[in-house]
Amino acid sequence: VSVLKQFAPSLSNELIPKILSKEITIRQGVRQILESIPSSIYPNDFLNFVQDKPIRSGLSSLIDYLDSQQIPFIVISGGIRCLVEAILKRENLLERCSKIYAIDIDNSNDKLKILSDWESGSELVAKVDIIKQECQNNEKVIFIGDSITDLNASKHADLVFARDRLCDYLKEENIEFIEWKDFEDIKKIMQHGPPGWPGGQYPPNTMMPPPFGMMPPMMPPNGPGGMNGGMKVRYIYVIYII
Secondary structure (H helix, E strand, O other), X not given: OHHHHHHOHHHHHHHHHHHHOOOOOHHHHHHHHHOOOEHHHOOHHHHHHHOOOOOOOOHHHHHHHHHHOOOOEEEEEEEEHHHHHHHHHHOOOHHHOOEEXXXXXXXXXXXXXXXXXXXXXXXXXXXHHHHHHHOOOOOEEEEEEOOHHHHHHHOOOOXXXXXXXXXXXXXXXXXXXXXXXXXXXXXHHHHHOOOOOOOOOOOHHHOOOOOOOOOOOOOOOOOOOOOOOOOOEEEEEOOOOO
């Protein structure tokens, strides 16, 4: 969102509220905004804008844990690929991503043009379609998100971590989730399990009150006493920083 507001402020101010209120789709709004931007400023001005944008703390530590449990770290972003990769590279995390799904940009004409292999329905990057593609062998999906772009995918995950606007959307649709502040929260829950999971209890006073702060017991964590029967976990994270 910050990139859109920076390089197309007027149109962003008009259309982003309509996206958030579901008056228009993400696909309609973001395409209209991005494709109004002159190609001459891409990618350099975009990269300069995001070069010092921070990511939420604890991501490297979380990936350390995922690596130890042989859980793939997959990035699905509704943002622009070169920006997602630039931020991950800056944090020395790019090579640690199993895969990255994001929007590509064609700047060969006067205005930017969106290219997406996963454009479908209301989305430029159809996260549900990607989840189905990645999880064809009964893998469990742990999904992390923060906004309306993550709502559809949240409906198809086995465990949802949500913050910011996504919490409100999930409450409206009566979808259970665990609220998170930083990636250390998520690491602790994956290590010990939320209430009801085998392998440990995560302090309930750090969670939202039921019913939205407590997911039903769907799968224990990996490791001794954890995943049984060789069940696979596919970890899906959505980058939200741009």
